[in-house]
Amino acid sequence: MRFLIVFILSCTLAFSQENNLINVYNRDQISLNGDWNYIVDPYENGFYNYRYQPFENSATPGKAAFFMNSKPENESDLVEYDFDSSDIISVPGDWNTQKEKLFYYEGTLWYKKSFNYQKSKDDNKVFVYFDAVNYQADVYLNGKKLGKHIGGFTPFNFEITNLLKQKENFLVVKVDNKRKKEGVPTLNTDWLNYGGITRDVRLVEVPENFVKDYVIQLNPDDNTQIKGFITLSGKDIAKKKVELSIPDLQLTKELITDENGTASIDIQVKNMIYWEPEHPYLHKILIKTTTDFIEDQIGFRTIKTKGHDILLNDKSIFLKGICLHEESPINKGRGHTKEDAKQLLNWAKELGCNYVRLAHYPHNEHMVRLADKMGIMVWEENPVYWTIEWENKDTYKNAENQLIEVIDRDKNRASVIIWSMANETPTSEARNLFLTNLAKKTKALDPTRLISAALEQHDYKDSKVIRTIDDPFAEVVDILSFNQYIGWYDGLPEKCNDISWKIVQDKPVLISEFGAGAKHGFHGDNLTRWSEEYQANLYTETLKMLDRVEQLRGFSPWILVDFRSPRRVLPEIQDGYNRKGLISEKGEKKEAFDVLRKYYEQKK
Structure with missing residues (x-):
């Protein structure tokens, strides 16, 4: 393979600004985390006038624009908002679990943080760096627009050197988490749409050069x-x-x-x-x-495929994995702390994993940094999920930009071995072109890692007992990955005994998902839905079935921990949670946890 890394981040994209700072994790910084004032604005009155024209398009936005942080100049002056007397919210964090009234809210919140800042050297540059904001962020400093970022899981920054004052700066962020048909992800997902400034915010000062x-x-x-x-x-x-x-x-x-x-x-x-x-x-x-001086911690390894094998440092490996969502096992909202990431990865290690799939979007940087230290290989995924607008050029630019931003952040992390383009996307000519273009972009940016996607399995030549992967994108990926739920959405666990697999591609196979729902503490026989016994039995039968796949080189069952999802409404069982976790949202291990742990103990 030719070694060529070309970062094409200077291209003009509707959803991008100039390159993000590299390795902010190890740079000197001032945190802007903590208490921020906020205003709920479902009609976006702080952004548009009554004719629905953006205030920022005017040379004189006026006091009605929330990003001006205006104050009455006298007792007769009319200003219909006040950040400083408004409620407080913690950053980083989602608004859903901090404010009960906002649990299912989708719309706009305005955030405001005031701060003082003294540069250490007059000609230094200062940037404001956001680890992530979900979903669209319009950012203003001292009443001036810095820019816009779209995408809820990747970092972005803006230079603020020329707008910064020593005293009484105010940073205002308009955050809009409304799901959009043209968005990435789109309207329909199987996780809670957490809104807010969900990861760290910091000021980073660097030399002029x-x-x-x-x-x-x-x-x-x-x-x-x-x-x-x-x-x-x-x-x-x-x-x-x-x-x-x-x-x-x-x-x-x-x-x-x-x-x-x-x-x-x-x-x-x-x-x-x-x-x-x-x-x-x-x-x-x-x-x-x-x-300038910068320090990093980098592991050196090679990752490639040869026939049916995945080769780490030229040695064949089996990926003993599990899927993760970015929910905090500690605070029960969107995960964002190093402690959140460490708890999830410690559970994965206890399970016997050497690999995790980060679903269905880029997780915070703590996760991959800790995975580097703990020796856990990582699948990172672009949030191209289920069905999106494949023919919409702006949707593609959005997806590509989010992919660029996560590759830019994590390109030096040894733990990251797979860039995933998508999850469970139905085949069509437009979709195939969309994903193929993403894959080409990824290889141009980083040819040192493998490309995959969570595909879907199909019947082989109309057989009801032989399954295959019939997808043109299977020819593009390095690792053939697919999700299958035989025994849960497709028959009962005993059906696993009848199914065989005909994989025609000469590539390693990775089962990116399988599993079953179970409520911790709910018991019954092996055929009682939602019981721990049903889930454990399905794992037992599925593992035996998958062992018959000749090219099998690993899997990442769905999922480590139960997580919130508005799709899951069954009272007293789901109660707003996807129950396919091997661990409950309270940290309680289910019977299937031990089934998989024992399998991994025996697997070389």
Whole structure:
């Protein structure tokens, strides 16, 4: 495979701004987390006038525009809102579980945070960085529009250097989580549409000339060669020295930037320590210029396929996995803390997993950073879910931009081995083109990882007992993944005994989902729906069935923990939760947890 990483983030997209800062996780920063004032605005009166014209289109928006944070100038002055006397909400966090009246609210909330800021050096630049806002964010500082971001699970930032004051800055964010037909994801999902500023917000100060981007990876075709680049941003960035150090390899390399400020990396290394689940070694990486210094922790490994095998560092592996949603096992809302991620990954390790599928959207950065340290391989997924507007050009740009942003954030994480394009999407000419274009973009951005998608299984040549994958996109992916629910949506668990599989593609097979619902503490026989016994029996029968798939190289059953979903309304059983978890929302393990754990103990 040719090693070529080209980040095409400067292209003009309706849903994007200039490149995000790289490695904010390890940069000096000032947190804007904490209490923010908020206003509920279902009619968007703070954004539009009574003729439904945006205030921001006017040279003088006036006091009615909420982003102006106006105050009455005298006792006769009319201003019909006041952030400072409005209610308080915690950031990061969803509004659904913080405010009972907003549990199912879909619409606009305005957030406001006031702060002071003193730069450490006059010519430094300052950015405001959002880890994620669901779904659309319009961002203003001191009454001026910074920009817009669409997509609820990826980071974005804006430079605020020229608008920043030492005292009494006010940051206003209009957050709109309404589901949209043209959105990504679209109207119909199987999880709660949490709204709000759901991840961290910080101010990041960097030198005028700073390290803008870098990729430091192994060449997939030569695991003794480190390849990549380092790019600078600022003035006079051509022919500048950049020092790359990897202390534990006793490696220091001086690089010189080209006319675009990019320095190529091409280094042969002896005695490389490779990252793998049993020994997730991370190398300290130091990048130094005359003005900037940045540190990262990067694992070196190769991931590829050969025939039916998935090869990690040229050794065949079996992916013992589980699916995860980004719900907090601690606070019961949208997960966002390192503690949330650690609890979920610790449960996965207890289950015997070496791999997790992050469904159905990019999760927070804590998850992949911890997976790096804990030796857990990761499937990351773009939220192209079920049926979206395949022929809508803006929908495609939206999906592509969200994919670009997660790849940009996580491209140096050793744990990430699979980029997933979609989940359970019905085949059509427009859909095939949509996903194929996403796959091409992904390979152009990052050819060091594998591409997959959660496809659907079908009957083989009208047989009712032989299943196959009949999908043109199966020819595009590196790993053939599909969801199947034989024994739950398709017959009873005993049907697993009758089903066989005819997989014609010469690729490794990964079962991206299987499972059954069960209410913790509800018991019955093996045929009693919703009982722990039914779920455990289905796991037993499914595992025996899947072992008969010749190309099987892993699976990620659905799902680790019960999670909220408005689709799941059965009283006293679901109560607004999808019950396919192996652990309840209260942290209680069901019988099927041990069934899968024992299987993984025996699986090499």
